[in-house]
Amino acid sequence: MTAERDRNYRVEAIVLGRRDFGETDRIVTLFSRESGKISVIAKGARKPTARSGPATEYFARSRFMLARGRDLDVVTSAELLDRPTNLESSLARLAHASHMVELTGKLVQEGEVYPAVYDLLHLSLRHLGVAEDDLPLVRWFEVNVLTAVGYQLDFWSCAGCQRELGAEPNFLGLRTGGMLCPGCRTGDGQAMQISVNAQKYLRLLSREGIRSASSVRISPAVASEVERVMAAYTSSVLERDLTSLRVLREIREQTGSYSV
Amino acid sequence: MSSARPGVTARPVANLVEELSKLPGIGPKTATRLAYHILRDSRQNAAQLAEAILDVKDRIVLCSVCFNFSEQNPCPVCSDPTREAAICVVEEPLDVQALDRTGQFRGRYHVLHGAISPIDGIGPGRLKIAELIERVKEEKPNEVILATNLDIPGDATATYLHRLLVPLGVTVSRPATGLPAGGDLEYADEVTLGRALSGRRVL
Numbered sequence: 001m002t003a004e005r006d007r008n009y010r011v012e013a014i015v016l017g018r019r020d021f022g023e024t025d026r027i028v029t030l031f032s033r034e035s036g037k038i039s040v041i042a043k044g045a046r047k048p049t050a051r052s053g054p055a056t057e058y059f060a061r062s063r064f065m066l067a068r069g070r071d072l073d074v075v076t077s078a079e080l081l082d083r084p085t086n087l088e089s090s091l092a093r094l095a096h097a098s099h100m101v102e103l104t105g106k107l108v109q110e111g112e113v114y115p116a117v118y119d120l121l122h123l124s125l126r127h128l129g130v131a132e133d134d135l136p137l138v139r140w141f142e143v144n145v146l147t148a149v150g151y152q153l154d155f156w157s158c159a160g161c162q163r164e165l166g167a168e169p170n171f172l173g174l175r176t177g178g179m180l181c182p183g184c185r186t187g188d189g190q191a192m193q194i195s196v197n198a199q200k201y202l203r204l205l206s207r208e209g210i211r212s213a214s215s216v217r218i219s220p221a222v223a224s225e226v227e228r229v230m231a232a233y234t235s236s237v238l239e240r241d242l243t244s245l246r247v248l249r250e251i252r253e254q255t256g257s258y259s260v
Numbered sequence: 261m262s263s264a265r266p267g268v269t270a271r272p273v274a275n276l277v278e279e280l281s282k283l284p285g286i287g288p289k290t291a292t293r294l295a296y297h298i299l300r301d302s303r304q305n306a307a308q309l310a311e312a313i314l315d316v317k318d319r320i321v322l323c324s325v326c327f328n329f330s331e332q333n334p335c336p337v338c339s340d341p342t343r344e345a346a347i348c349v350v351e352e353p354l355d356v357q358a359l360d361r362t363g364q365f366r367g368r369y370h371v372l373h374g375a376i377s378p379i380d381g382i383g384p385g386r387l388k389i390a391e392l393i394e395r396v397k398e399e400k401p402n403e404v405i406l407a408t409n410l411d412i413p414g415d416a417t418a419t420y421l422h423r424l425l426v427p428l429g430v431t432v433s434r435p436a437t438g439l440p441a442g443g444d445l446e447y448a449d450e451v452t453l454g455r456a457l458s459g460r461r462v463l
């Protein structure tokens with residue numbers, strides 16, 4: 001009786017990714033609130049009659065009943081709770097959701113639990129499409145998810161001399177993993193200059209909540225500067241580039257040329 | 261962890277197991293079972309299998325019109341003059357088989373070779389989308405049916421294609437009714453697929 005109960009467990013999870021397996025099965029990567037990142041197998045999930053289909057869709061937040069298996073745990077039942085809406089209507093929004101999910105999946109370690117990151121991801125996915133522009137939300141998510149897993153950036157003081165950063169262009173030291181004043185930047189072979197306005201915006205993102213941060217309007221120049229800074233920082237933390245960001249750039253080029 | 265460990269298993273057998281387990285849906289256990297089956301089987305059967313594998317690699321090409329696999333280019337469907345002037349867009353070659361079996365569609369096909377999925381690294385440039393746009397401009401079909409899968413990548417691809425196709429003045433439709441969300445098209449039964457095709461709605 002006890003053994004029977006131990007073999008089954010329940011999680012609430014967001015689908016981070018999935019791939020086809022076998023004839024009709026799917027291996028689904030879940031980010032669960034209770035057990036962190038886990039890969040599970042959903043048997044028959046690719047059949048149109050599968051009840052687990054919608055619950056194992058990308059970005060879905062679902063409740064899973066899992067049975068411990070020898071290699072992978074097996075989905076015994078799955079119920080969709082919610083998923084971001086209108087992702088299909090904009091390729092850029094789809095890429096933004098993908099980016100947040102991919103970043104989460106790459107930042108968390110299997111076997112560890114991250115309830116705060118889970119709540120952050122859930123909240124951010126739900127907010128996609130709420131504001132007119134998704135970009136501030138995506139940047140807010142990046143800054144805060146990095147903080148939640150221990151890669152917090154202090155945008156107020158220099159990681160070299162510890163002095164307060166002046167109202168001037170300062171630097172993000174990718175080797176140092178922190179902000180550097182003009183005097184300390186030479187100690188870091190990979191320092192990116194950050195304009196005063198971009199620094200102001202990064203401070204706001206790390207200080208404000210999702211609502212106020214995602215409603216702030218910024219110039220396209222600052223938006224693209226902050227996007228570049230955050231992409232460089234995440235790539236250096238993860239020691240690899242992010243797939244969704246590469247596709248997002250491609251989508252921007254393609255949709256530009258097709259004027260969609 | 262492969263179940264064929266060096267030392268216990270002869271090198272050529274271990275090689276075969278390794279090659280077989282690269283196939284989709286084949287785990288190390290199934291690969292081992294298949295390898296031992298081939299080992300026990302006649303040399304002639306093994307040769308036939310090896311030849312069949314090389315044959316598809318040597319003799320099958322992508323049709324330069326619809327991008328389905330074919331023995332000739334253009335493929336028999338694209339060169340069939342009795343086919344109607346409509347194009348049904350699908351993700352994979354297997355979907356062409358499934359849809360053609362229904363008999364509900366007598367036009368031609370266009371295989372994208374995937375669907376847009378940024379998280380899997382697949383953007384529009386990786387798919388046969390530019391080729392589709394060129395083809396529609398040239399062939400001027402009466403209708404383009406977007407029969408991509410009914411999941412997020414399939415829906416996103418259909419929405420994107422719709423926006424590209426509408427300015428070309430072609431009728432664009434999508435089979436929807438009766439197909440449950442989240443599944444792969446190739447697994448739907450013929451009756452359901454046929455109904456979904458005939459009940460397609462114009463976007």
Ligand SMILES: [Zn+2]
Binds near residue numbers: 163180181184
């Ligand atoms: Zn300093």
Ligand SMILES: [Zn+2]
Binds near residue numbers: 323326334337
């Ligand atoms: Zn063809």
